Amino acid sequence: xxxxxxxxxxxxxxxxFGPVEVLGRIEQYTxxxxxxxxxxxTSRQGTQILTKSVDEADYSGILLLPGGQGTRCxxxxxxxxxxxxxxxxxxxxxLAVCTGSALLAKTGLLDNRKATSNKKAFAWVKSxxxxxxxxxxxxxxxxxxxxxxxxxxxGIDMTLGFIADRFGNKKAEEIAEAIEYIWNTDSTNDQxxx
Amino acid sequence: xxxxxxxxxxxxxxxxFGPVEVLGRIEQYTxxxxxxxxxxxTSRQGTQILTKSVDEADYSGILLLPGGQGTRCxxxxxxxxxxxxxxxxxxxxxLAVCTGSALLAKTGLLDNRKATSNKKAFAWVKSxxxxxxxxxxxxxxxxxxxxxxxxxxxGIDMTLGFIADRFGNKKAEEIAEAIEYIWNTDSTNDQxxx
Numbered sequence: 001x002x003x004x005x006x007x008x009x010x011x012x013x014x015x016x017f018g019p020v021e022v023l024g025r026i027e028q029y030t031x032x033x034x035x036x037x038x039x040x041x042t043s044r045q046g047t048q049i050l051t052k053s054v055d056e057a058d059y060s061g062i063l064l065l066p067g068g069q070g071t072r073c074x075x076x077x078x079x080x081x082x083x084x085x086x087x088x089x090x091x092x093x094x095l096a097v098c099t100g101s102a103l104l105a106k107t108g109l110l111d112n113r114k115a116t117s118n119k120k121a122f123a124w125v126k127s128x129x130x131x132x133x134x135x136x137x138x139x140x141x142x143x144x145x146x147x148x149x150x151x152x153x154x155g156i157d158m159t160l161g162f163i164a165d166r167f168g169n170k171k172a173e174e175i176a177e178a179i180e181y182i183w184n185t186d187s188t189n190d191q192x193x194x
Numbered sequence: 195x196x197x198x199x200x201x202x203x204x205x206x207x208x209x210x211f212g213p214v215e216v217l218g219r220i221e222q223y224t225x226x227x228x229x230x231x232x233x234x235x236t237s238r239q240g241t242q243i244l245t246k247s248v249d250e251a252d253y254s255g256i257l258l259l260p261g262g263q264g265t266r267c268x269x270x271x272x273x274x275x276x277x278x279x280x281x282x283x284x285x286x287x288x289l290a291v292c293t294g295s296a297l298l299a300k301t302g303l304l305d306n307r308k309a310t311s312n313k314k315a316f317a318w319v320k321s322x323x324x325x326x327x328x329x330x331x332x333x334x335x336x337x338x339x340x341x342x343x344x345x346x347x348x349g350i351d352m353t354l355g356f357i358a359d360r361f362g363n364k365k366a367e368e369i370a371e372a373i374e375y376i377w378n379t380d381s382t383n384d385q386x387x388x
Binding site for chain 2: 012021030047151181
């Protein structure tokens with residue numbers, strides 16, 4: 001099963017690579033890095049990542065969508081949102097980290113669903129779509145195939161939660177141990193919400 | 195001040211990009227990605243990163259060295275170790291994550307110094323240099339300009355510790371809050387050591 005990491009200019013580096021570290025430890029998953037036009041994509045932290053064009057991937061598996069400063073203009077980019085809508089519909093699971101939730105919300109696919117996002121950007125994210133039930137106090141939120149997380153590092157907790165849901169708690173705990181990560185297992189225990 | 199992230203084939207993705215997320219939040223730091231010959235470097239998780247050649251960077255600032263499977267052959271690569279020795283000597287600070295400590299140990303610069311590494315690979319790391327005082331129970335270890343961390347995620351804790359040492363605890367706490375990371379502030383509290 002492919003994990004498509006959908007990158008865009010000015011994405012937040014750890015939003016993508018925290019979850020990648022966890023997902024990369026599942027033998028059945030193959031990581032692919034895609035973007036609208038392919039080629040090099042530069043993160044907020046100046047990392048240049050080589051991506052395939054969005055047309056070249058198989059979206060039947062898992063979609064991983066980071067957040068970051070780049071989301072601020074992409075929420076108003078009709079072509080990007082149209083593409084994201086199509087690939088999110090095809091995906092078996094959609095994982096959005098941080099303000100990646102705002103992009104996912106713009107597709108309309110989160111309407112009448114629960115979701116969360118970064119606490120520092122929460123008011124803005126909420127403003128992008130009022131039809132979503134935004135949960136402020138949550139490390140991550142699951143609504144059927146849609147997983148959304150709080151800010152940046154919370155993406156690691158969410159992805160371990162996703163692995164626990166698919167493969168059981170023991171597998172998630174094994175991965176946390178292997179990457180020496182102290183997993184915050186309780187999705188409702190969010191010390192960064194006000 | 196430049197932060198040079200020294201990449202090599204099969205480096206562990208989060209070893210580099212956890213610390214990058216923290217260091218990228220210091221205005222005075224500029225992140226550079228370098229490798230022995232420049233060009234694309236592929237991580238263990240299949241991420242392809244564009245790097246500059248090692249000859250093109252200024253090493254007077256901070257060196258960040260990830261670990262990962264790629265270190266297993268690099269400890270025996272004389273040209274790599276010679277280059278690493280030179281740039282580590284030039285650097286004001288050297289930060290090695292996970293099995294990156296083994297590479298740094300091979301330079302001899304950790305001789306008669308304290309250091310730590312990944313708990314899953316500890317016996318191997320110790321075997322690379324018996325003149326280092328290897329500290330098994332530590333989230334991270336500081337010995338003058340040399341910072342070494344335990345496995346993968348511990349690099350985030352170490353880098354926040356590095357920021358606290360340079361800019362004060364408040365700054366490190368602000369960054370942890372901004373990235374919604376629950377910082378394990380006690381470098382001696384290592385729940386992954388046996």
